[in-house]
Amino acid sequence: MKFTDGFWQTRPGVESLFAQEAYDVEPRSDGRSIEVTAPTKVIASRGDTLNRPTLTVALSSPMEGVIAVEVTHFAGGRDEIGFDLVGAEGGPAGVGVVEETEGGATLTSGRLTATVGRGAPFDLAFRDGDTVLTRSGHKSVGYHRVAADAQVDGAMLGNARAGTGRVLAPSYVSQQLSLGVGELVYGLGERFGPLVKNGQTVDVWNADGGTSSEQAYKNVPFYLTNRGYGVLVDHPGHVSYEIGSESVERVQFSVAGETLRYLVIAGPTPADVLDRYTRLTGRPAHVPAWSYGLWLSTSFTTDYDEETVTAFVDEMAARDMPISVFHFDCFWMREFQWCDFEWDARVFPDPEGMLARLHERDLRVCVWINPYIGQRSKLFREAADAGYLVRNPDGSVWQWDLWQAGMGLVDFTNPDATEWFQGKLRELQAQGVDAFKTDFGERIPTDVVWHDGSDPERMHNWYTQLYNKAVFDVLEEVRGEGDAVVFARSATTGGQALPVHWGGDSTSTFESMAETLRGGLSLAMSGFSFWSHDIGGFEGTPDPDVYKRWTAFGLLSSHSRFHGSSSVRVPWAFDDEAVEVTRVFTKLKLRLMPYLYAAGLESARTGLPVMRPMALAFPGDRGAAHVDTQYLLGDDLLVAPVFSADGTVEVYLPAGRWTNWFTGEVVDAGSGVWRTETHDVMSLPLYLREGAVIPLGARDDRPDHDYLDGLTLRVVAGPDAERTVTVTTPDGTSADFVVTSRGGAVSVDSAASAAGRPAPHLERFGQGWG
Structure with missing residues (x-):
């Protein structure tokens, strides 16, 4: 402002x-x-x-x-x-x-x-x-x-x-x-424009504006700079930023009122800033290994029933494309009644039996919810009479028709309303539901009265934290710590403690794929560690090239979900090559599970995101400072998604030597180099850091298994060194492996913590071993 x-x-x-x-x-x-x-x-x-x-x-x-x-x-x-x-x-x-x-x-x-x-x-x-x-x-x-x-x-x-x-x-x-001169500003939540915020006006105000606008679902009044510090405005309502845009030599932030x-x-490093920030506002929760696998959705307005769901699951299995989670979007409930938490009996007459049959396929189940209750639902009157819905100043229930006809909004400032809402979720979990997609949470009115008397302006952004926490807490209560997952669209400061979050409503284009990544990287700079997006885009139907390129990107994100609006995202709906791309990159991610799971555990300990913007991973590298088309996945994997039909992509390799994951080719980047590469749909720039040791699992059919059974340590050529790699299995068993590279020879010592386990297989990878 x-x-x-x-x-x-x-x-x-x-x-x-x-x-x-x-x-x-x-x-x-x-x-x-x-x-x-x-x-x-x-x-x-x-x-x-x-x-x-x-x-x-x-x-x-x-x-x-x-x-x-x-x-x-x-x-x-x-x-x-x-x-x-x-x-x-x-x-x-x-x-x-x-x-x-x-x-x-x-x-x-x-x-x-x-x-x-x-x-x-x-x-x-x-x-x-x-x-x-x-x-x-x-x-x-x-x-x-x-x-x-x-x-x-x-x-x-x-x-x-x-x-x-x-x-x-x-x-x-x-x-x-x-x-200062050359000082760059990052963060402020999920923002879809340039990663560097200098010159921008940013309003921290949650809104359902899609990924192609200046609005954002996840607004966080926190920024950090490349000068070694961060700033949090401790105000849950509207905060307006002028970032070198009103006074070009200053960042301004303002709030309404008197204080x-x-x-x-x-810091001094961006990682140190995020460490302190997440220690102050909440560490990311530990997420279960099964959540890293591929999620397949019904999509939004498509017609589906149990036969459709079963056909999707059968076809994925027949084509050797492992999925871990099946997601039911809005129409698992009857139209006009969202959310009444009841399966539409016309298409799902036996929900308990269906969920049991999906569990027999070793799948988890996620269902869509939101914090609104349509007037047609019997729960509307129940909640209104009990005082569980937000009210107008005159005491009547606040309602509108945008989304569900006559819907009301659950008042999570009322402990009884929260417990009532959680009771509905407990019933679904008893049926066999494993996770909830917590959609919406942004359309929160400011002309209402809250149960606890909260200022409506401050509640607008804060509401999402109460909503997501109510859902996360009941999942953790039923499933236990470390096994709770929400799939949330809206968030604010503190939301990082309630993972996972996804990037909202994108369109099915290369441009929207790129803006989606920018939003995720901006969110990572705001303390959020686990992130996903709608592979292929949400609105419209992607052409096969967009779908295949987005699939590779999606399966090299911390979390991966196929989801669309009016059309399905199953690979065979596009072409046979899309099936092959899905198979290859799903199996690649599953092989990487020991590595990704370790990165997730580090996030829970330090707040360092799994997907790291280049400016976060390489502070002080001016070549990396503005890059928002690639990222570091964990400590040692550099990923540059392809945003073009012809496979042309520019990738920045920071100082050092980088090894191509697919070919083993070593690139000497000197002090940092830009490269223009061309990749077919089965590939993308995926580079290993010099001297990296990557733990790879023996299985490529599921994300949750004993990573120590058949473990491979992929050792990348680099200077003589001794590196310790910790592998933790989903059941909590950990083993430390000390890998020594000297004179072209590689050895591993794991006796101290892996007693009784077979020694891992050592794989020297890439050119340059001599």
């Missing part, structure tokens, strides 16, 4: 007041926080203290390496919900150490120090050691009064189709932090 008109003026209807000096800089009595009185005029005489708005800037530290800043105009407002900062420690005072200096005060937390100086101009600097990471200088802390007819960019936000616009508020608090709270998070 832009408040200024160029460098000197404000926009019509806007009055902007800025912190002009730090008049008082006072350590609080707890010794761990600082309070700054920041008038909006330099105080030259006693008379200047009168009739003048003043801002209070408070500094504290909720966690080592994190400093929180709270800017307040009027402090008499009610306490509002912020994010669940589950990693906060030290109580209200935090964990920082305050030191008064001659010119002001410092707050130190781990390697991060905030220094605020007394006097004018206002200056607050954040340092890592002697290095200034960013600072809040002159005219950077603002309070804005906005007239109803003000000309402010971004005045109407959200999804017009959903009726969730945000009109101008009478006041805003804003903060600008400096951007703004943000947290600066230390």
Whole structure:
């Protein structure tokens, strides 16, 4: 949201007041926080203290390496919900150490120090050691009064189709932090434009806008930069960002109201920032091995019954294309009644028997749900009478016709409503359902009353966290920790703890395939580790080239699902080559399960995503900084999907030597090189890092098995070294393998932790062994 008109003026209807000096800089009595009185005029005489708005800037530290800043105009407002900062420690005072200096005060937390100086101009600097990471200088802390007819960019936000616009508020608090020369900004959730956010206006406001717009399903008010820090705005509602777009040398973020709270998070690397950020807001949950296998869907509006489902499963098996999960989309329930949690008896007369028969095929089952209840459903009146639906200010149930006719919205701020909703899910799990696709969660109105009195504006984005957590918790309750999976579309900060998420409604084109990847990489830079997308695209029917290229990409993602809107995505619906592509890449992924499962466990420990943007994996490499058409899968596999029918693709190889997975060819990238390659549909740029050791499973028919039985360690040529590889099986058994490469010879020592297991097969891979 832009408040200024160029460098000197404000926009019509806007009055902007800025912190002009730090008049008082006072350590609080707890010794761990600082309070700054920041008038909006330099105080030259006693008379200047009168009739003048003043801002209070408070500094504290909720966690080592994190400093929180709270800017307040009027402090008499009610306490509002912020994010669940589950990693906060030290109580209200935090964990920082305050030191008064001659010119002001410092707050130190781990390697991060905030220094605020007394006097004018206002200056607050954040340092890592002697290095200034960013600072809040002159005219950077603002309070804005906005007239109803003000000309402010971004005045109407959200999804017009959903009726969730945000009109101008009478006041805003804003903060600008400096951007250094060459500093690049990443994150802010799932965004489908360029991965680097510099020059963009971004509104954090969940909306069902598809993947081809500036709107996003998963909005996260957190960004990180290549300068070694991140920033989280602790505000679940609308946050507007101007990223070098209003003031080209600063990032600005603003919220409606009287208070703004943000947290600066230390690095020094992007991975370190994500480690601290996910420790603070929630680590990704451990996901089960079976969820990494191929998911096959009925698609959305296609006609299907048990005979159709069985035919799909039989044909996949007959063509040797292993699937792990079968997904039933919306029409497993009767039309007009979503969600009533009841199988449509006209096409599924024996759901328990059908689910049992699918389980006998060694398949898991996922079903679609959403948090709405259509008026035709008998559950609508049940929920309305019990007070489980969101209400209008006059006490009536909020309803609309966009999606299900007359639908209401479950109020997850009501514990009884949450328990009621979870009870329906328990019944489905008792029938044999293993996972839930939690669709929607973005179309949340702002003109309603919530059971717990929450501010509707703040609940708009936060609702998805309550919704997904209600579902995830009941899955974990029934299935046990480590075996719960939601397949969620919407999210905000903290949502990474409730995996898996998918990329929303794309179209069936190469362009949409590329924007889908950009959204996933942006989400990864926002702390989300497990991600999927609709292979082939959702809207429309892909041509065979798009389908086959998207299949290779999808099966080299952390999670993989075939899904469409009005047409099915079974491979034989395209051509025989599509069947072969599906077979080859499904089996490749299944062979990679020991490697991928280990990457998932690392994500749960550190917050490092399974699919890593190049800027995250190779910090400091300027050639990688803007790349958003490829990624690192785990530590050692570089994947560059093909976005063209003729197979032409550009791939960036960072410094070092890279080995082609399919041919064994070694490419010496020097200090980093771009290559133009051409691949048929059975291939794509898939490169192994120099010296990598990749654990490969013996089976290519399922993702969940004993990875230590028949294990192969693929050792890539590289410098003489000793590397330890840990392989963990789905039942929790772990074995460490110490692989030594020296003078072209390779050996493995696994006696310490793999007693009683056969030694793994060692495979020297690629050219360059001498």
